[in-house]
Amino acid sequence: MIRHIVLFTWTEDATAEQKATVAAELRKLPGLIPQLRSYTVGGDAGINQGNYEFAVVADFDDVEDYLVYRDHPQHQAVIAQHIKPIVATRAAVQLRV
């Protein structure tokens, strides 16, 4: 299995509506990209100081399925239209599980 993990911080001027739209748009992807085996998306729970603000954890059967997701036009549209305008920092890892 490939587990794809991304954490984001948002720009200071990002609005609550913009942040909520990122989550809502990403959550449409499992209905559009059948290679997604599991998809966890959401904001930090506020338990600890100094955290990033938003996380995506996506599981795939193999690298090929992950690449379908990574390069999928609907995913790329969410990145271009909703994530890139408000992203400050991004940290990502793909794990072989």
Add this chain to the structure above:
Amino acid sequence: MIRHIVLFTWTEDATAEQKATVAAELRKLPGLIPQLRSYTVGGDAGINQGNYEFAVVADFDDVEDYLVYRDHPQHQAVIAQHIKPIVATRAAVQLRV
């Protein structure tokens, strides 16, 4: 459920042995901390450029169980003895799933 996610980069002088020891020591924790429901630990798969180097994804039934893990002496010992000496950057999120 609470999903705890941490990504790390290591210092340039961190050795392969030191990095492998972090993974090996963390993988002992599920046997010591029964609150851990699922625990995924490992290095980046090398699919994409610019990634962080190491990831931990830990699932718990609730915040209280996550805090047991966070503050557990065996976990804190791994952080102090094996992670802190080689960590360059750290990004974390706790998600309510």
